[in-house]
């Protein structure tokens with residue numbers, strides 16, 4: 199059984215990342231985060247693609263150097279084909295195609311959302327991988343999905359957000375409170391110091407396993423406008439309680455749908471991924487679900503939760519074993535369902 203070395207490239211949004219995998223293990227996983235978007239309060243697509251152009255070569259060099267691998271040893275190149283921002287995807291896609299052509303090795307296209315889920319199969323010390331079937335909750339700045347995972351490449355989206363992603367709800371709420379972008383981690387931090395029942399916010403009524411977060415954002419906005427009219431210092435005086443109340447509502451929305459998905463499928467194995475899985479509230483709720491309802495939950499290392507190339511690399515490895523390769527005609531796909 200030969201050892202497989204995969205170079206993986208991820209450039210779907212605002213992080214440029216390259217990783218080298220040795221079979222299902224990570225040798226290196228380099229992420230260049232783009233700071234430029236902070237001052238705009240969100241990702242500016244044109245600026246993101248320009249930054250990818252600048253970052254991609256140094257990031258790939260770093261990944262190879264850290265892994266102590268020469269590019270001649272590589273078995274294949276894996277890259278994120280979509281979903282994501284077209285300009286950003288184009289940089290990674292073109293780079294991967296050219297390098298695969300130059301090295302005369304196979305090219306492997308990867309669906310970013312599948313990769314978030316399959317990141318659970320990266321081998322790490324003290325990490326147990328889920329067994330099929332399981333439910334995946336993918337929560338980030340761009341995605342909110344509950345997916346039924348029947349096998350590596352047999353997945354079914356059971357529900358998703360009809361408007362804002364959960365990370366977006368966090369970031370937009372943070373913006374209303376005057377916090378810098380991305381505000382999700384800050385809201386989480388303050389929430390841990392506040393009273394979650396201080397300010398009740400309404401939960402949206404959405405059918406089935408779908409989500410909606412735009413209504414919550416609007417009710418937070420109106421609430422803050424109303425209260426600051428009465429007391430201009432309302433935010434500073436109540437910051438922790440406001441954040442705790444927002445967090446409580448968001449975690450409840452997620453947990454309600456997860457409970458529903460468990461009931462509907464009879465599956466009690468839950469794997470989470472995406473940047474919002476760093477959230478202390480959701481982590482606590484999942485841990486409690488283990489003892490209260492007998493769920494088994496899987497929470498990957500933080501570096502595998504946020505956008506990173508190792509998750510693209512594990513999919514590359516799984517596809518390599520199936521000899522599932524792409525050819526040079528492949529193009530990036532901004533909308534790419536699982």
Ligand code: KG4
Nearest residue numbers: 338339340365380382386473474476477504
């Ligand atoms: O997966 P990710 O790094 O990038 C994509 O959006 O794909 O996720 C970033 C999102 C941001 O919206 C950020 O505010 C949110 O994850 N986030 C958090 C926390 N850490 C990151 N939201 C709530 N609590 C956190 N601790």
Ligand code: ZN
Nearest residue numbers: 310314338505
């Ligand atoms: Zn992502």
